Amino acid sequence: MEILFNDLTNLFTLTNLLCILLGTVVGMVFGALPGLGTVIAVALLLPVTFTLPPLAGILMLLATYQAGEYGGSISAILLGVPGTPQAAATVLDGYPMAQNDSPGKALSYSLVSSSIGGIFGGLVLIFVSVPLAKFALNFGSPEYFLLGVIGLMAVGLLSGTDKIKSSIAVVLGLIAGTVGIDSLTGVSRATFNQPELMDGVNLVAFLVGMFAISELFMMISKGLNNKYVADRSTLKTGLTWKEVKGIAKSTTIGSLIGAGTGILPGIGGGASCWFAYAVVSKTSKNPEAFGKGSPEGIAAPESSNNASAGGALVPFLALGIPGSAAIAIIMGAFIMHGIQPGPNVFTAERDLVYGIFYGFILTTIAMYLIGRLLTPMFSRVLVVPNSFLISIVLVLCLIGIYASKGAFFDLWLALGIGILFYILKRLNYPVSSVIIAYVLAPIIEENFRRSLTLSNGNYEVFFSSVYAIALVLMIVAALAASVYADFKKRRHQPS
Amino acid sequence: MLTFLTKTAATTLACATIVLATGTSMAAAEGYPEKPITWIIPDGAGGGLDSIVRTIYPYVEKNLPNDATFVLKNQPGATQTIAVSAVFNAEPDGYTIGQASVAPLTIMPHLGRTTYSGYEDFELIANVFDAAHYIVLPADSPFANLEELLAHAKENPGQVRIGVDGVYNVQHLPLLNLELSADVDLNEITYKSSADTKKAVLGGEIEAGIMPSHTIIGEYEAGTLVPIVDVMEIKPDYFAEIPSLNDLGYTSSQLFVGVIAPKGTPDDIQAILSGAIDAALQDPELVAALEKRKIMINYNDSETYLARMQELDVVNKGILTDLGVLK
Numbered sequence A: 001m002e003i004l005f006n007d008l009t010n011l012f013t014l015t016n017l018l019c020i021l022l023g024t025v026v027g028m029v030f031g032a033l034p035g036l037g038t039v040i041a042v043a044l045l046l047p048v049t050f051t052l053p054p055l056a057g058i059l060m061l062l063a064t065y066q067a068g069e070y071g072g073s074i075s076a077i078l079l080g081v082p083g084t085p086q087a088a089a090t091v092l093d094g095y096p097m098a099q100n101d102s103p104g105k106a107l108s109y110s111l112v113s114s115s116i117g118g119i120f121g122g123l124v125l126i127f128v129s130v131p132l133a134k135f136a137l138n139f140g141s142p143e144y145f146l147l148g149v150i151g152l153m154a155v156g157l158l159s160g161t162d163k164i165k166s167s168i169a170v171v172l173g174l175i176a177g178t179v180g181i182d183s184l185t186g187v188s189r190a191t192f193n194q195p196e197l198m199d200g201v202n203l204v205a206f207l208v209g210m211f212a213i214s215e216l217f218m219m220i221s222k223g224l225n226n227k228y229v230a231d232r233s234t235l236k237t238g239l240t241w242k243e244v245k246g247i248a249k250s251t252t253i254g255s256l257i258g259a260g261t262g263i264l265p266g267i268g269g270g271a272s273c274w275f276a277y278a279v280v281s282k283t284s285k286n287p288e289a290f291g292k293g294s295p296e297g298i299a300a301p302e303s304s305n306n307a308s309a310g311g312a313l314v315p316f317l318a319l320g321i322p323g324s325a326a327i328a329i330i331m332g333a334f335i336m337h338g339i340q341p342g343p344n345v346f347t348a349e350r351d352l353v354y355g356i357f358y359g360f361i362l363t364t365i366a367m368y369l370i371g372r373l374l375t376p377m378f379s380r381v382l383v384v385p386n387s388f389l390i391s392i393v394l395v396l397c398l399i400g401i402y403a404s405k406g407a408f409f410d411l412w413l414a415l416g417i418g419i420l421f422y423i424l425k426r427l428n429y430p431v432s433s434v435i436i437a438y439v440l441a442p443i444i445e446e447n448f449r450r451s452l453t454l455s456n457g458n459y460e461v462f463f464s465s466v467y468a469i470a471l472v473l474m475i476v477a478a479l480a481a482s483v484y485a486d487f488k489k490r491r492h493q494p495s
Numbered sequence B: 001m002l003t004f005l006t007k008t009a010a011t012t013l014a015c016a017t018i019v020l021a022t023g024t025s026m027a028a029a030e031g032y033p034e035k036p037i038t039w040i041i042p043d044g045a046g047g048g049l050d051s052i053v054r055t056i057y058p059y060v061e062k063n064l065p066n067d068a069t070f071v072l073k074n075q076p077g078a079t080q081t082i083a084v085s086a087v088f089n090a091e092p093d094g095y096t097i098g099q100a101s102v103a104p105l106t107i108m109p110h111l112g113r114t115t116y117s118g119y120e121d122f123e124l125i126a127n128v129f130d131a132a133h134y135i136v137l138p139a140d141s142p143f144a145n146l147e148e149l150l151a152h153a154k155e156n157p158g159q160v161r162i163g164v165d166g167v168y169n170v171q172h173l174p175l176l177n178l179e180l181s182a183d184v185d186l187n188e189i190t191y192k193s194s195a196d197t198k199k200a201v202l203g204g205e206i207e208a209g210i211m212p213s214h215t216i217i218g219e220y221e222a223g224t225l226v227p228i229v230d231v232m233e234i235k236p237d238y239f240a241e242i243p244s245l246n247d248l249g250y251t252s253s254q255l256f257v258g259v260i261a262p263k264g265t266p267d268d269i270q271a272i273l274s275g276a277i278d279a280a281l282q283d284p285e286l287v288a289a290l291e292k293r294k295i296m297i298n299y300n301d302s303e304t305y306l307a308r309m310q311e312l313d314v315v316n317k318g319i320l321t322d323l324g325v326l327k
Helices: A014-032 A037-049 A054-079 A090-100 A103-136 A141-158 A163-178 A203-222 A241-246 A248-262 A268-283 A295-319 A325-336 A350-383 A386-405 A409-426 A431-454 A459-463 A466-492 B002-031 B048-062 B081-088 B146-155 B172-182 B194-202 B217-222 B267-280 B284-292 B302-323
Strands: B037-041 B070-074 B096-100 B122-130 B133-138 B161-164 B187-190 B208-212 B225-230 B256-262 B296-300
Touching: A014 A037, A014 A054, A014 A350, A037 A054, A037 A325, A037 A386, A037 B048, A054 A090, A054 A103, A054 A295, A054 A325, A054 A350, A090 A103, A090 A295, A103 A241, A103 A248, A103 A295, A103 A350, A141 A163, A141 A268, A141 A431, A141 A459, A141 A466, A163 A431, A203 A386, A203 A409, A203 A431, A241 A248, A241 A295, A248 A268, A248 A295, A268 A295, A268 A431, A295 A325, A295 A350, A295 B194, A325 B048, A386 A409, A409 A431, A431 A459, A431 B187, A459 A466, B002 B267, B037 B048, B037 B081, B048 B070, B048 B267, B048 B284, B081 B096, B081 B122, B081 B256, B096 B122, B122 B267, B122 B302, B133 B146, B133 B194, B146 B225, B161 B172, B161 B194, B172 B187, B172 B302, B194 B208, B194 B225, B217 B225, B256 B267, B256 B296, B256 B302, B284 B296, B296 B302
Parallel strands: B037 B070, B037 B096, B161 B187, B161 B208
Antiparallel strands: B096 B256, B122 B256, B122 B296, B133 B208, B133 B225
8 A cells, every 4th residue: 555655744734734723713613603604614715725835725625624514513513503504414413412411512422423434534535535436436317316215215214203294394395405497407496486596495595494593483482581501510521431432333334324425426415414314313222312312313414424525525536526515616726726636636646635635634633623622612602691692693694694695585585494494393393304305305306307318218227237226125125124113013002 | 039048058058968977977987996896706605607706806906997996796596697687787887797608698588587688788898718618428439529429319319318517508509509400319418517417427327428628638638538529619729639519510609708797887987897807817927827727718808799799699599499498
């Protein structure tokens, strides 16, 4: 393994280390601010990189990306509002743990699993990026469609016992996911002649409305003068060895799923956190703890979103295909320096690529250290009385929505979505099902129709490769297992 | 007498008005700009076009009088029509300009998706750069050139699959036009972006795909992707030997990106802006920065920019009419 003995003196320069630190702090803070998130943090720092040497600039952006993935969980845990779409699943267990048990502990679980996920993503990048990138090419439209279906089935695993409410939630999410110009025919769907809806419902507005604005209404209705944390001792951070061991399995599964979905361009962290959460909740020894503050429920999505960051670099560096929105912006830093990611980058820019590989591990270490430093401060947010907290969060959310696209329309949209979800929450609908369906709807629909266009309408396209067949078998097996479980339950509980 | 007086008064008033009007307009240009100029970017922060404008704007500032400054405003979405509509709705006082490609000006209006009726509703200040898009084959393709691909498609209608990054857009229209004029039926597969098209060609999902020239240089050098024909008129120097559709007897399209302003922006202010863009695009520093990023600088003054837009608009309108989707 010649890459192991590569000259690392280029990496440990003062400029590089300072850039990584700056990127980490910016990423973490922006990730933690609801609505702003990773993509805006990376876009903000992009112009700064033009004056830097290529490696320093790229590492700064990667550090921002990594830290943003963790930062998103900070507000998810403390406020129940994910700072980034990739942290949406973290709300399910992070928020209850922060409220009922200890916010400091919840953040520590997130930080440790994020860091492990980040290191895992980095190792994948170093050792198997070229073969993995070639492997990822085997996943075409039919395989993407089947993956989307598996994701939708995970909704069934997540949502509560009320199947009707769960189905309604899924349908709502799917409807929201189809708004906009149909990318295959160019026809407008449910856009009401609003140009702002042509590209679909703005994801940031959707997330902020669904999590933040509806949650604000909930806070108001519960009483404005409350504060979350009365006992300051629960702000303590840090985990015991036993606690770390308790999340070992879920972190491993999360890292694997994160890296696996990360290498598939277009699936990304937004879906991978739900895949990880669903698999871990189904295979856990304590499935009943999920949704009530299970450490495993934090570790799974958090390790997966950081592992997917490393994974997303794989097709980008090896094929020049950006695997996520943040990577697409980081690509700008490469191009600005006249570097073309793709098949030649490993030979033409050898030093740079290996600098990125090892620097990526460094960004994870920086994220862990700065996270340890800042986590106690972040968790202190919760001693602020609700009346202050609500106002600050609302303003931040509105800035975040506006910053994402510069459209006032999206602010009204978020308010409307917020009111809708407040009602749904009061009626005990599983709102997380809506967001998964919303994220997966375009993946499922477009790839289904594209597959059939590719095959001129022949359904055999969904069995055309070993990967497709394997995915179909997984779907059949999961369906059979749940039908069987249902059947057994009914036999044991005769009416 | 009274009539004469009134007439004289009226004439004097009219003259005064004209003088005043010219006077104010001259004054506007004289002190211009007195405040920051808003430059609307039809792309999200960090996007490709966004970073191009962010590279160019300091050089345009440098070439404007009165310590001019720009405020950049990102308004992405709906094939740039949100940003172009914002320019359309702005005051024509020279304090709002916008970056625009040809799609929101010569395609989207004909599909009935805009509040403005076309490029005629704007002042075209200057063109900044051109782009080339190629039909690209994988390395193991059975076809060596466009003729072979079209011949195969003619014998097997609908069997040759070719990826494009949208419906009725700058990639799709020249392809549809090629199909009409060569009388072949290709199976167009729509992807979300050219990066997705590239993945599909590399993965063997489709027989060919259309991609921007600068995104395939690495693959071209490595031999994994083979560009066979430029669907646009202008070629980048690194692909100079590859023919364009025009070279092969078909009709090339054009993809150029320039600066527009609201209709009625004073002529002298337009001239100041156009001149500053021209001077900026000759600055060796900016030229080097854009060349490094494979941007094909192509400054056109207002007149040439308008002429190219008119020509392309006729072509695109014709294609959309032939397809029966004109609104």
